[in-house]
Every structure is written in structure tokens, then in C-alpha cells.
Amino acid sequence: EDKVVQSPLSLVxxxxxTVTLNCSYEVTNFRSLLWxxxxxxxxxxxxxxxxxxxxxxxxxxxxxxxKKELFSILNITATQTGDSAVYLCAVNYGGSQGNLIFxxxxxxxxxx
Amino acid sequence: xxxxxxxxxxxxxxxxxxxxxECSQTMGHDKxxxxxxxxxxxxxxxxxxxxxxxxxxxxxxxxxxxxRIRTEHFPLTLESARPSHTSQYLCASSDYIHGEKLxxxxxxxxxxx
Numbered sequence: 001e002d003k004v005v006q007s008p009l010s011l012v013x014x015x016x017x018t019v020t021l022n023c024s025y026e027v028t029n030f031r032s033l034l035w036x037x038x039x040x041x042x043x044x045x046x047x048x049x050x051x052x053x054x055x056x057x058x059x060x061x062x063x064x065x066x067k068k069e070l071f072s073i074l075n076i077t078a079t080q081t082g083d084s085a086v087y088l089c090a091v092n093y094g095g096s097q098g099n100l101i102f103x104x105x106x107x108x109x110x111x112x
Numbered sequence: 113x114x115x116x117x118x119x120x121x122x123x124x125x126x127x128x129x130x131x132x133x134e135c136s137q138t139m140g141h142d143k144x145x146x147x148x149x150x151x152x153x154x155x156x157x158x159x160x161x162x163x164x165x166x167x168x169x170x171x172x173x174x175x176x177x178x179x180r181i182r183t184e185h186f187p188l189t190l191e192s193a194r195p196s197h198t199s200q201y202l203c204a205s206s207d208y209i210h211g212e213k214l215x216x217x218x219x220x221x222x223x224x225x
Contacts, residue, residue, distance in 0.1 A: 042216040104153060
């Protein structure tokens, strides 16, 4: 059965800390892995990774994919209170394009 | 500004009522989706559409129905709401080139009493 597992499920840090969020997957016909940030209700797109070992970076956030070991990490450096959110990992498993399997998310709380 | 809109944001309704959750997008996207999310749980795909007059059921079985008469509009209907339908419903859209890069609406939190 296809699945996406995220860890930890929740995390509390202080401003300025660096955090690493994990996402492992077992899917057939892997096409891509995506990270979303969910504040309040609407998830917003962060990264899409398709190739192993190539880091995607946007400001203090970065992500990398390991297709051999079937996992991805999302790093956030110098965390700010505005980074508090649920971070969702999703995998496009082929099938109909755009159909994603989501993990349960990691709830990140950044304390001042 | 291009965006995706969901109404209402919150809905509390009694058992047996018919409800329609609205979703509209001005992104010019052909693909649209409905996801269901319970607290602390994964998003599950319940319906999707690749264009006008195209609708498909997703991975999670749902008693709801959808229609796609116009490109920008993808409403979801429950003919007879039940407490088990209580959940958050998220609408999303994407284009054909990057189909997995979804743009989400703000969601509708449905509570059926």
C-alpha cells in the first residue's frame, strides 16, 4: 500500500533554532515529492523535487530528496515565529497526474 | 488577482439537509480537486476534474457529488448531510504542465449536528 510518513508529528523550538523535518515514502511509480506549508487552512506550495541529491532552496528553507533511500528532508534555518505551521509532504505516485498522497504533517511551533 | 475561492468558510447544519460547497478559481487552470481533511490527519482526495464535463472519484470514498459545467467553478454537493460528513473540505486547482503543484482555497469547515 502506498504511504507517506512524516516525522516528527510535532515539534516545538525557539526562534533562531534550525529544524529538520523528515518525510519517508513507499509508493509505486514515484514521479515527484512536494512540500506544502499549511497555516490556518490553505496549504501553500513550497518545493517540488524530482531528482535525487539536488537541493531546492528558498530563503531560509531548503529541501533535498534521496530516491535511493526513499526520503526527503525540509530544513528551516534561523526559525521565526512566522514559520509556525503544519508542514505537509506529498508524493505524486503516477496514476492520474496531480493525484497526491499526503503525509499527516509535522506541526511546527516556534516560540519567541 | 488570480486566486481560488471557497464559500462558505464555516457551515453548521442539521442532519438531512442538502448542502453545496462552492469553489471558484480565476487561475485559468483546467484541473480542479476536492480534498477532505480531519484534524491531525492526511488530506484525502475525494473528487477531481480535468476540465468541463469531466469528473472522477478520488481515492477516498465519499457520498458527495461534484459538477464541472464551467472551467472556473467546481461545486461539491451533499444531498443529505450526516454527522459523519463533519470535516474540512479543501478545493484546489492546477495546470496541465505542473499538475501536482496545487493551489488551495481556504477551505470549508463543515459541522453536521
